[in-house]
Amino acid sequence: MSDLTGSQNKTAKNDKYIRYFWEVSNKKIGISKKWVFYAKRGKYRKYYGNLNLIVNWSRDARNFYKNNKTSNLLNEKYWFKEGITYTKVSSIRPTFRYLPPYCVFDMGGPSICYLHNNLNYILGFLNSKISNLYLNILNPTINIQTRDIKLLPIIIDDKYKRKIEILVRENIQICKNDWDDYETSWNFKTHPLIKFKESTLQKSFDKWKEHKNNYFHTIYEISYLYHKQPI
Known part of the structure; x- marks a missing residue:
């Protein structure tokens, strides 16, 4: 690099x-x-x-x-x-x-x-x-x-390149959506609790928390694709 x-x-x-x-x-x-x-x-x-x-x-x-x-x-x-x-x-x-x-x-x-x-x-x-x-x-x-x-060694391997790029694009979008949920983002629109309207504030918060957890559980760990490559 x-x-x-x-x-x-x-x-x-x-x-x-x-x-x-x-x-x-x-x-x-x-x-x-x-x-x-x-x-x-x-x-x-x-x-x-x-x-x-x-x-x-x-x-x-x-x-x-x-x-x-x-x-x-x-x-x-x-x-x-x-x-x-x-x-x-x-x-x-x-x-x-x-x-x-x-x-x-x-x-x-x-x-x-x-x-x-x-x-x-x-x-x-x-x-x-x-x-x-x-x-x-x-x-x-x-x-x-x-x-x-x-000094990092990296090989652009066409065998895995397309799959990795798709996963990374998804990761970028997931993390951007998370960033935009807060007022410190230029693209902030509305507080996320408003998106999850429930009968009580606590239920709205729990729904939002579940949503956030699902976000980060879907971020793909792609290290294994790089481990398969020769260095």
Whole structure:
């Protein structure tokens, strides 16, 4: 995977240049606007989520990132590219998520771009047990480095590729639906308890809880497909 990992952005003044999206008018957020979504960090989540931060992407702000000695401006070829992002520091184990093409990313949430039409296949591999095993060998700490990701061995096996990609797409959608159930999601519509109207609040909560449990029970563990491949 040595050709897959890109550069990273660094503002050096997070309190000035980074906000949660709900702190800014929706009209000012998006590509070609002042603020854009920013993959920076987040809790343990696989496949989708942790997209609630925005970064000032105005011309003046980008000039600051480019010229300030303690900042770094993300290489333009990586702006708004579909890819995979992950949290650099994790006390449990690293988890990898789909990065939509309306985001840029930070050194705390570095990303993998230019996946040559193998995004879902690689995302499944990175979230598999075998990938976690390799990463623990390469770096048995809580701080996953870019070089560790680059050293991961992966073979694109046409025998399993289509099946894996279908399962990963389903996993992304399941995790996106879960993320969108909360107000911290840009796509939040209504509280999930309203979707499960019962005679009492407790019954509604129990119905929602059952729904959530079913969600995560259906997330496919695809590690076994990678174990079958030669390394």
